[in-house]
Structures are given as C-alpha cells and as structure tokens.
Amino acid sequence: MKTGHELKVETHYKNSGLLEGKLRRYILGQLTQQDEERFDQRLMTGDDEFLQEVEEMAEVLHDELVEDYISEKLSGAERTAFELRLLPSRKISEKLMLDRALRVVAGRRLAHRDTG
Numbered sequence: 001m002k003t004g005h006e007l008k009v010e011t012h013y014k015n016s017g018l019l020e021g022k023l024r025r026y027i028l029g030q031l032t033q034q035d036e037e038r039f040d041q042r043l044m045t046g047d048d049e050f051l052q053e054v055e056e057m058a059e060v061l062h063d064e065l066v067e068d069y070i071s072e073k074l075s076g077a078e079r080t081a082f083e084l085r086l087l088p089s090r091k092i093s094e095k096l097m098l099d100r101a102l103r104v105v106a107g108r109r110l111a112h113r114d115t116g
Contacts, residue, residue: 028081
C-alpha cells in the first residue's frame, strides 16, 4: 500500500505529464480557443510553485521543439505551427542557429576523427 507522500508524488508526475502535453500544444497554438483561455486563466491565477514549474517546462519544451524541428520529427501540423508561431521569435531563431552550428561542428569532428 502506498503512503500519502508516494501518492502525492505519483499524482504530481501524472499531472506534470498532462501539463507538459497541454503546454506543448499551448506553445504551438494547437489548443482550442476555450482550452487556451482556460490555460491562460490558470497561468494568471496559479501559485508561484505552479508558475515556476510551467516556466521551467516551457524552457525545456522550446529546446525540444527546436531539436525536433531540426531533426524533422515534428508532424506536418506541428512543423507548420512551429514555423508560424516560434520561428519568428528571435530567441528561437538564435537557438535554431546555434543548434545547427553545433551539429555542423560535431559532424566535422566525427568526420575528422574517422579519417584521422
């Protein structure tokens, strides 16, 4: 039988997974208008712990979306949403350029190592 703390931790992780999926769709603009309004309301009324969790999760999701975009792992709808909503962002564009540059350097190092 699980303790109260174990149940609380399990519920937190379950809710975090749900939150992550919703936040990803929110970032990409893929929520319905009603769900987006509810999420906006939750952000405006959330406590500091919730807001910090969302902020940290959003940072990770932005990085994952950039990685998925470069790796062509986004679905067609996600790719279009990324290009319309995130690509115009200077911060995302800079992450994208940095990630691409790092991939080029890593590729060159691997090629050099293989031939040297």
